[in-house]
Each structure stands twice: as C-alpha cells, then as structure tokens.
Amino acid sequence: MEFDEVVRKRRMVRSYDPQRPVPPEIVDKLIAHALRAPSAGFSQGWGFLVLQKPEDRDRYWAACGLDDEEPDSWGARLRTAPLIIVALSNKSAYLDRYAQPDKGWTDKDEAHWPVPYWDIDTGFAALLIHLTAVDQGLGSCFIGLPVETIAAFKAAFAIPEEFTPIGALTVGYRASDKRSPSLRRGHRPVDDVVHHGRWAG
Ligand SMILES: Cc1cc2nc3c(=O)[nH]c(=O)nc-3n(C[C@H](O)[C@H](O)[C@H](O)COP(=O)(O)O)c2cc1C
Numbered sequence: 001m002e003f004d005e006v007v008r009k010r011r012m013v014r015s016y017d018p019q020r021p022v023p024p025e026i027v028d029k030l031i032a033h034a035l036r037a038p039s040a041g042f043s044q045g046w047g048f049l050v051l052q053k054p055e056d057r058d059r060y061w062a063a064c065g066l067d068d069e070e071p072d073s074w075g076a077r078l079r080t081a082p083l084i085i086v087a088l089s090n091k092s093a094y095l096d097r098y099a100q101p102d103k104g105w106t107d108k109d110e111a112h113w114p115v116p117y118w119d120i121d122t123g124f125a126a127l128l129i130h131l132t133a134v135d136q137g138l139g140s141c142f143i144g145l146p147v148e149t150i151a152a153f154k155a156a157f158a159i160p161e162e163f164t165p166i167g168a169l170t171v172g173y174r175a176s177d178k179r180s181p182s183l184r185r186g187h188r189p190v191d192d193v194v195h196h197g198r199w200a201g
Contacts, residue, residue, distance in 0.1 A: 003136075004148075006135050007013070008146050009066065009090075009134060010130065010131060010134050011178055012085075012142065012180065013139025013141055014074050014078050014141065014170075014178070014180070015077040015176065015178070016170070016173060016174065016175055017172060017173045017175050018080040018172075020082065020172065020173045021082045021083070021177060022052075022082055022083045022181065026048065027083065029094040029132060030085065030132050030133060030136075030171065031048060031129075033129065034046075034085075034126070034129050034132075036128065037121060037128050039117075039121040039190070040117040040120075041094070041097045041098055043097040043118070044058060044120075045089060045091070045092075045093025045097070045121065046121060047087075047088040047089075048086065048087055048088070048119075048125075049159070050083070050084075050172050051084040051086070052083055057079075057082075057084055059156050060084055060086070060153070060156075060168070061079055061133075062156075063149060063155075063156040063157075064145055064146065064152075064153060065134040065146060065148075065149050066078070066079065070174040074178075077090075077177070077178070078141060078143065078170050079086075080172065080175065081141075081170035081171060082181065083170070084168050084169070084170055084171070085129060085168065085171065086165050086167075086168040087123075087125060087126045087129075087165070087169070088122065088163040088164065088165050089116075089163070089164055089166050090163050091116070091118045091162070091164070092162045093118065093162075094113075094117060094118045095108040095110070096108075096191075098112070105157060106136045107156040107180065119164075123166060126142055126169060127165070129171075133169075133171050135175075136139070138172060139172065139173070139174040139177075140171040140172075140175070141170045142167050142168070142169055143167060143170065145165050145167065150164070153165060157168050176195075192197075
C-alpha cells in the first residue's frame with residue numbers, strides 16, 4: 001500500500017474476525033517496525049507485551065475490567081482481537097541514559113524534562129505498529145488502560161516496577177465495525193490548528 005493510502009485509510013478498528021489469527025511473520029513485522037521508532041538520546045526505553053494465546057488475552061481483559069461487557073458494546077467488540085500488544089515505557093532508562101557523559105544530567109532530575117519523552121517515544125512506536133497493521137491489510141485500535149487497573153495488570157503479567165503501560169493495540173483482520181460516535185466531531189479545520197509564522201493576532 002502507498003504510504004498516503006495507509007495514512008488516509010487508517011482508522012481505529014474495534015471489531016475483528018476472531019477466527020483469523022495474525023500470521024507470525026506479520027506479528028514479527030509489527031514489532032520490528034516498532035523498534036525502528038525514534039527515541040530521545042536513542043534511549044529506547046520501551047517494552048512490548050505480546051498476547052496471542054486466548055488465556056493470556058482473557059487475563060488482559062479481566063485485569064483491565066473489560067471482561068464483562070454487554071454484547072456488541074465496544075469492549076465486547078475489542079475482545080474479538082486475536083492479538084494484543086501492550087506498549088510500556090520506562091522512565092528510568094531515560095534518566096540513566098541522560099546521566100551519561102554526552103548528556104550530563106547526572107542529577108537525574110526530572111525537572112530537565114519538559115514533557116515525558118519516555119511516553120512520547122513509546123507512543124511513536126505504538127503508532128508504527130498501528131500503521132504497519134494497516135499496511136499489512138489488518139486493523140488495529142489503540143486503547144488506554146483505566147488508571148485503577150494498572151496495578152492489577154502489572155501483577156497479572158509480572159511487569160517490572162519501572163515499566164508503565166501507556167496503552168495497548170488490539171490487532172486483527174477487520175470485521176464489520178461500528179463508527180465511533182467521537183467521529184461526529186469531524187476533523188478540526190486546518191486554520192484552527194496550524195499557524196504559520198506566528199500563532200495569532
Ligand atoms: C491516546 C489514545 C487513547 C485512546 N483510547 C481509546 C480507548 O480507550 N478506547 C477506544 O475505543 N479508542 C481509543 N482511542 C481511539 C480514538 O477514540 C480515535 O483515535 C479517535 O476517535 C479518532 O478516530 P480514528 O483514529 O478512527 O480516526 C484512543 C486514541 C488515542 C490516540
């Protein structure tokens with residue numbers, strides 16, 4: 001698929017064919033592309049939890065409180081995905097990397113960081129997974145983890161203390177989907193969002 005088409009056709013897909021697993025070579029490609037994402041100082045402070053076995057996926061949905069949804073709700077439809085990839089960020093990898101001599105922030109003070117690059121870089125990697133899925137003829141959806149479920153999720157999958165899940169991608173072959181009500185908002189006009197030269201007035 002042409003890159004323009006990948007970007008134009010990209011949608012968050014919430015319904016999948018549960019009978020059609022994602023071929024192993026595509027799973028490998030999704031991960032390989034994620035690892036090509038840029039990262040501040042080339043810190044690469046990310047991690048990915050790949051869940052394909054039904055019992056692992058069920059454990060994920062139970063930990064995140066999405067195991068008891070009404071049929072045809074978005075939660076129930078997302079659960080048809082044969083593959084879940086949870087993207088996790090590791091702040092300490094950045095604080096350690098930037099304490100090295102070429103960066104010099106030996107105090108490891110978080111005040112150096114205007115925004116959390118560890119989450120941003122992991123988000124870039126997640127977007128590459130999403131776009132790669134589209135390019136391979138699949139659909140995916142990025143979903144957040146409810147804040148109150150993060151401890152249960154980490155315990156259920158033996159996630160090390162220093163990693164924080166930034167979200168998960170459901171991936172699979174598309175089934176007929178329902179349009180998200182959020183899309184009624186429409187795209188914001190370019191002139192509201194893009195400012196040339198200076199911001200306003
Ligand atoms: C950071 C982030 C968190 C999101 N969380 C959810 C979520 O928890 N559940 C969901 O169904 N969609 C989620 N989405 C998808 C958005 O609802 C979707 O991107 C938006 O409505 C625009 O639709 P589109 O991506 O299909 O163009 C999330 C997207 C982002 C970028």
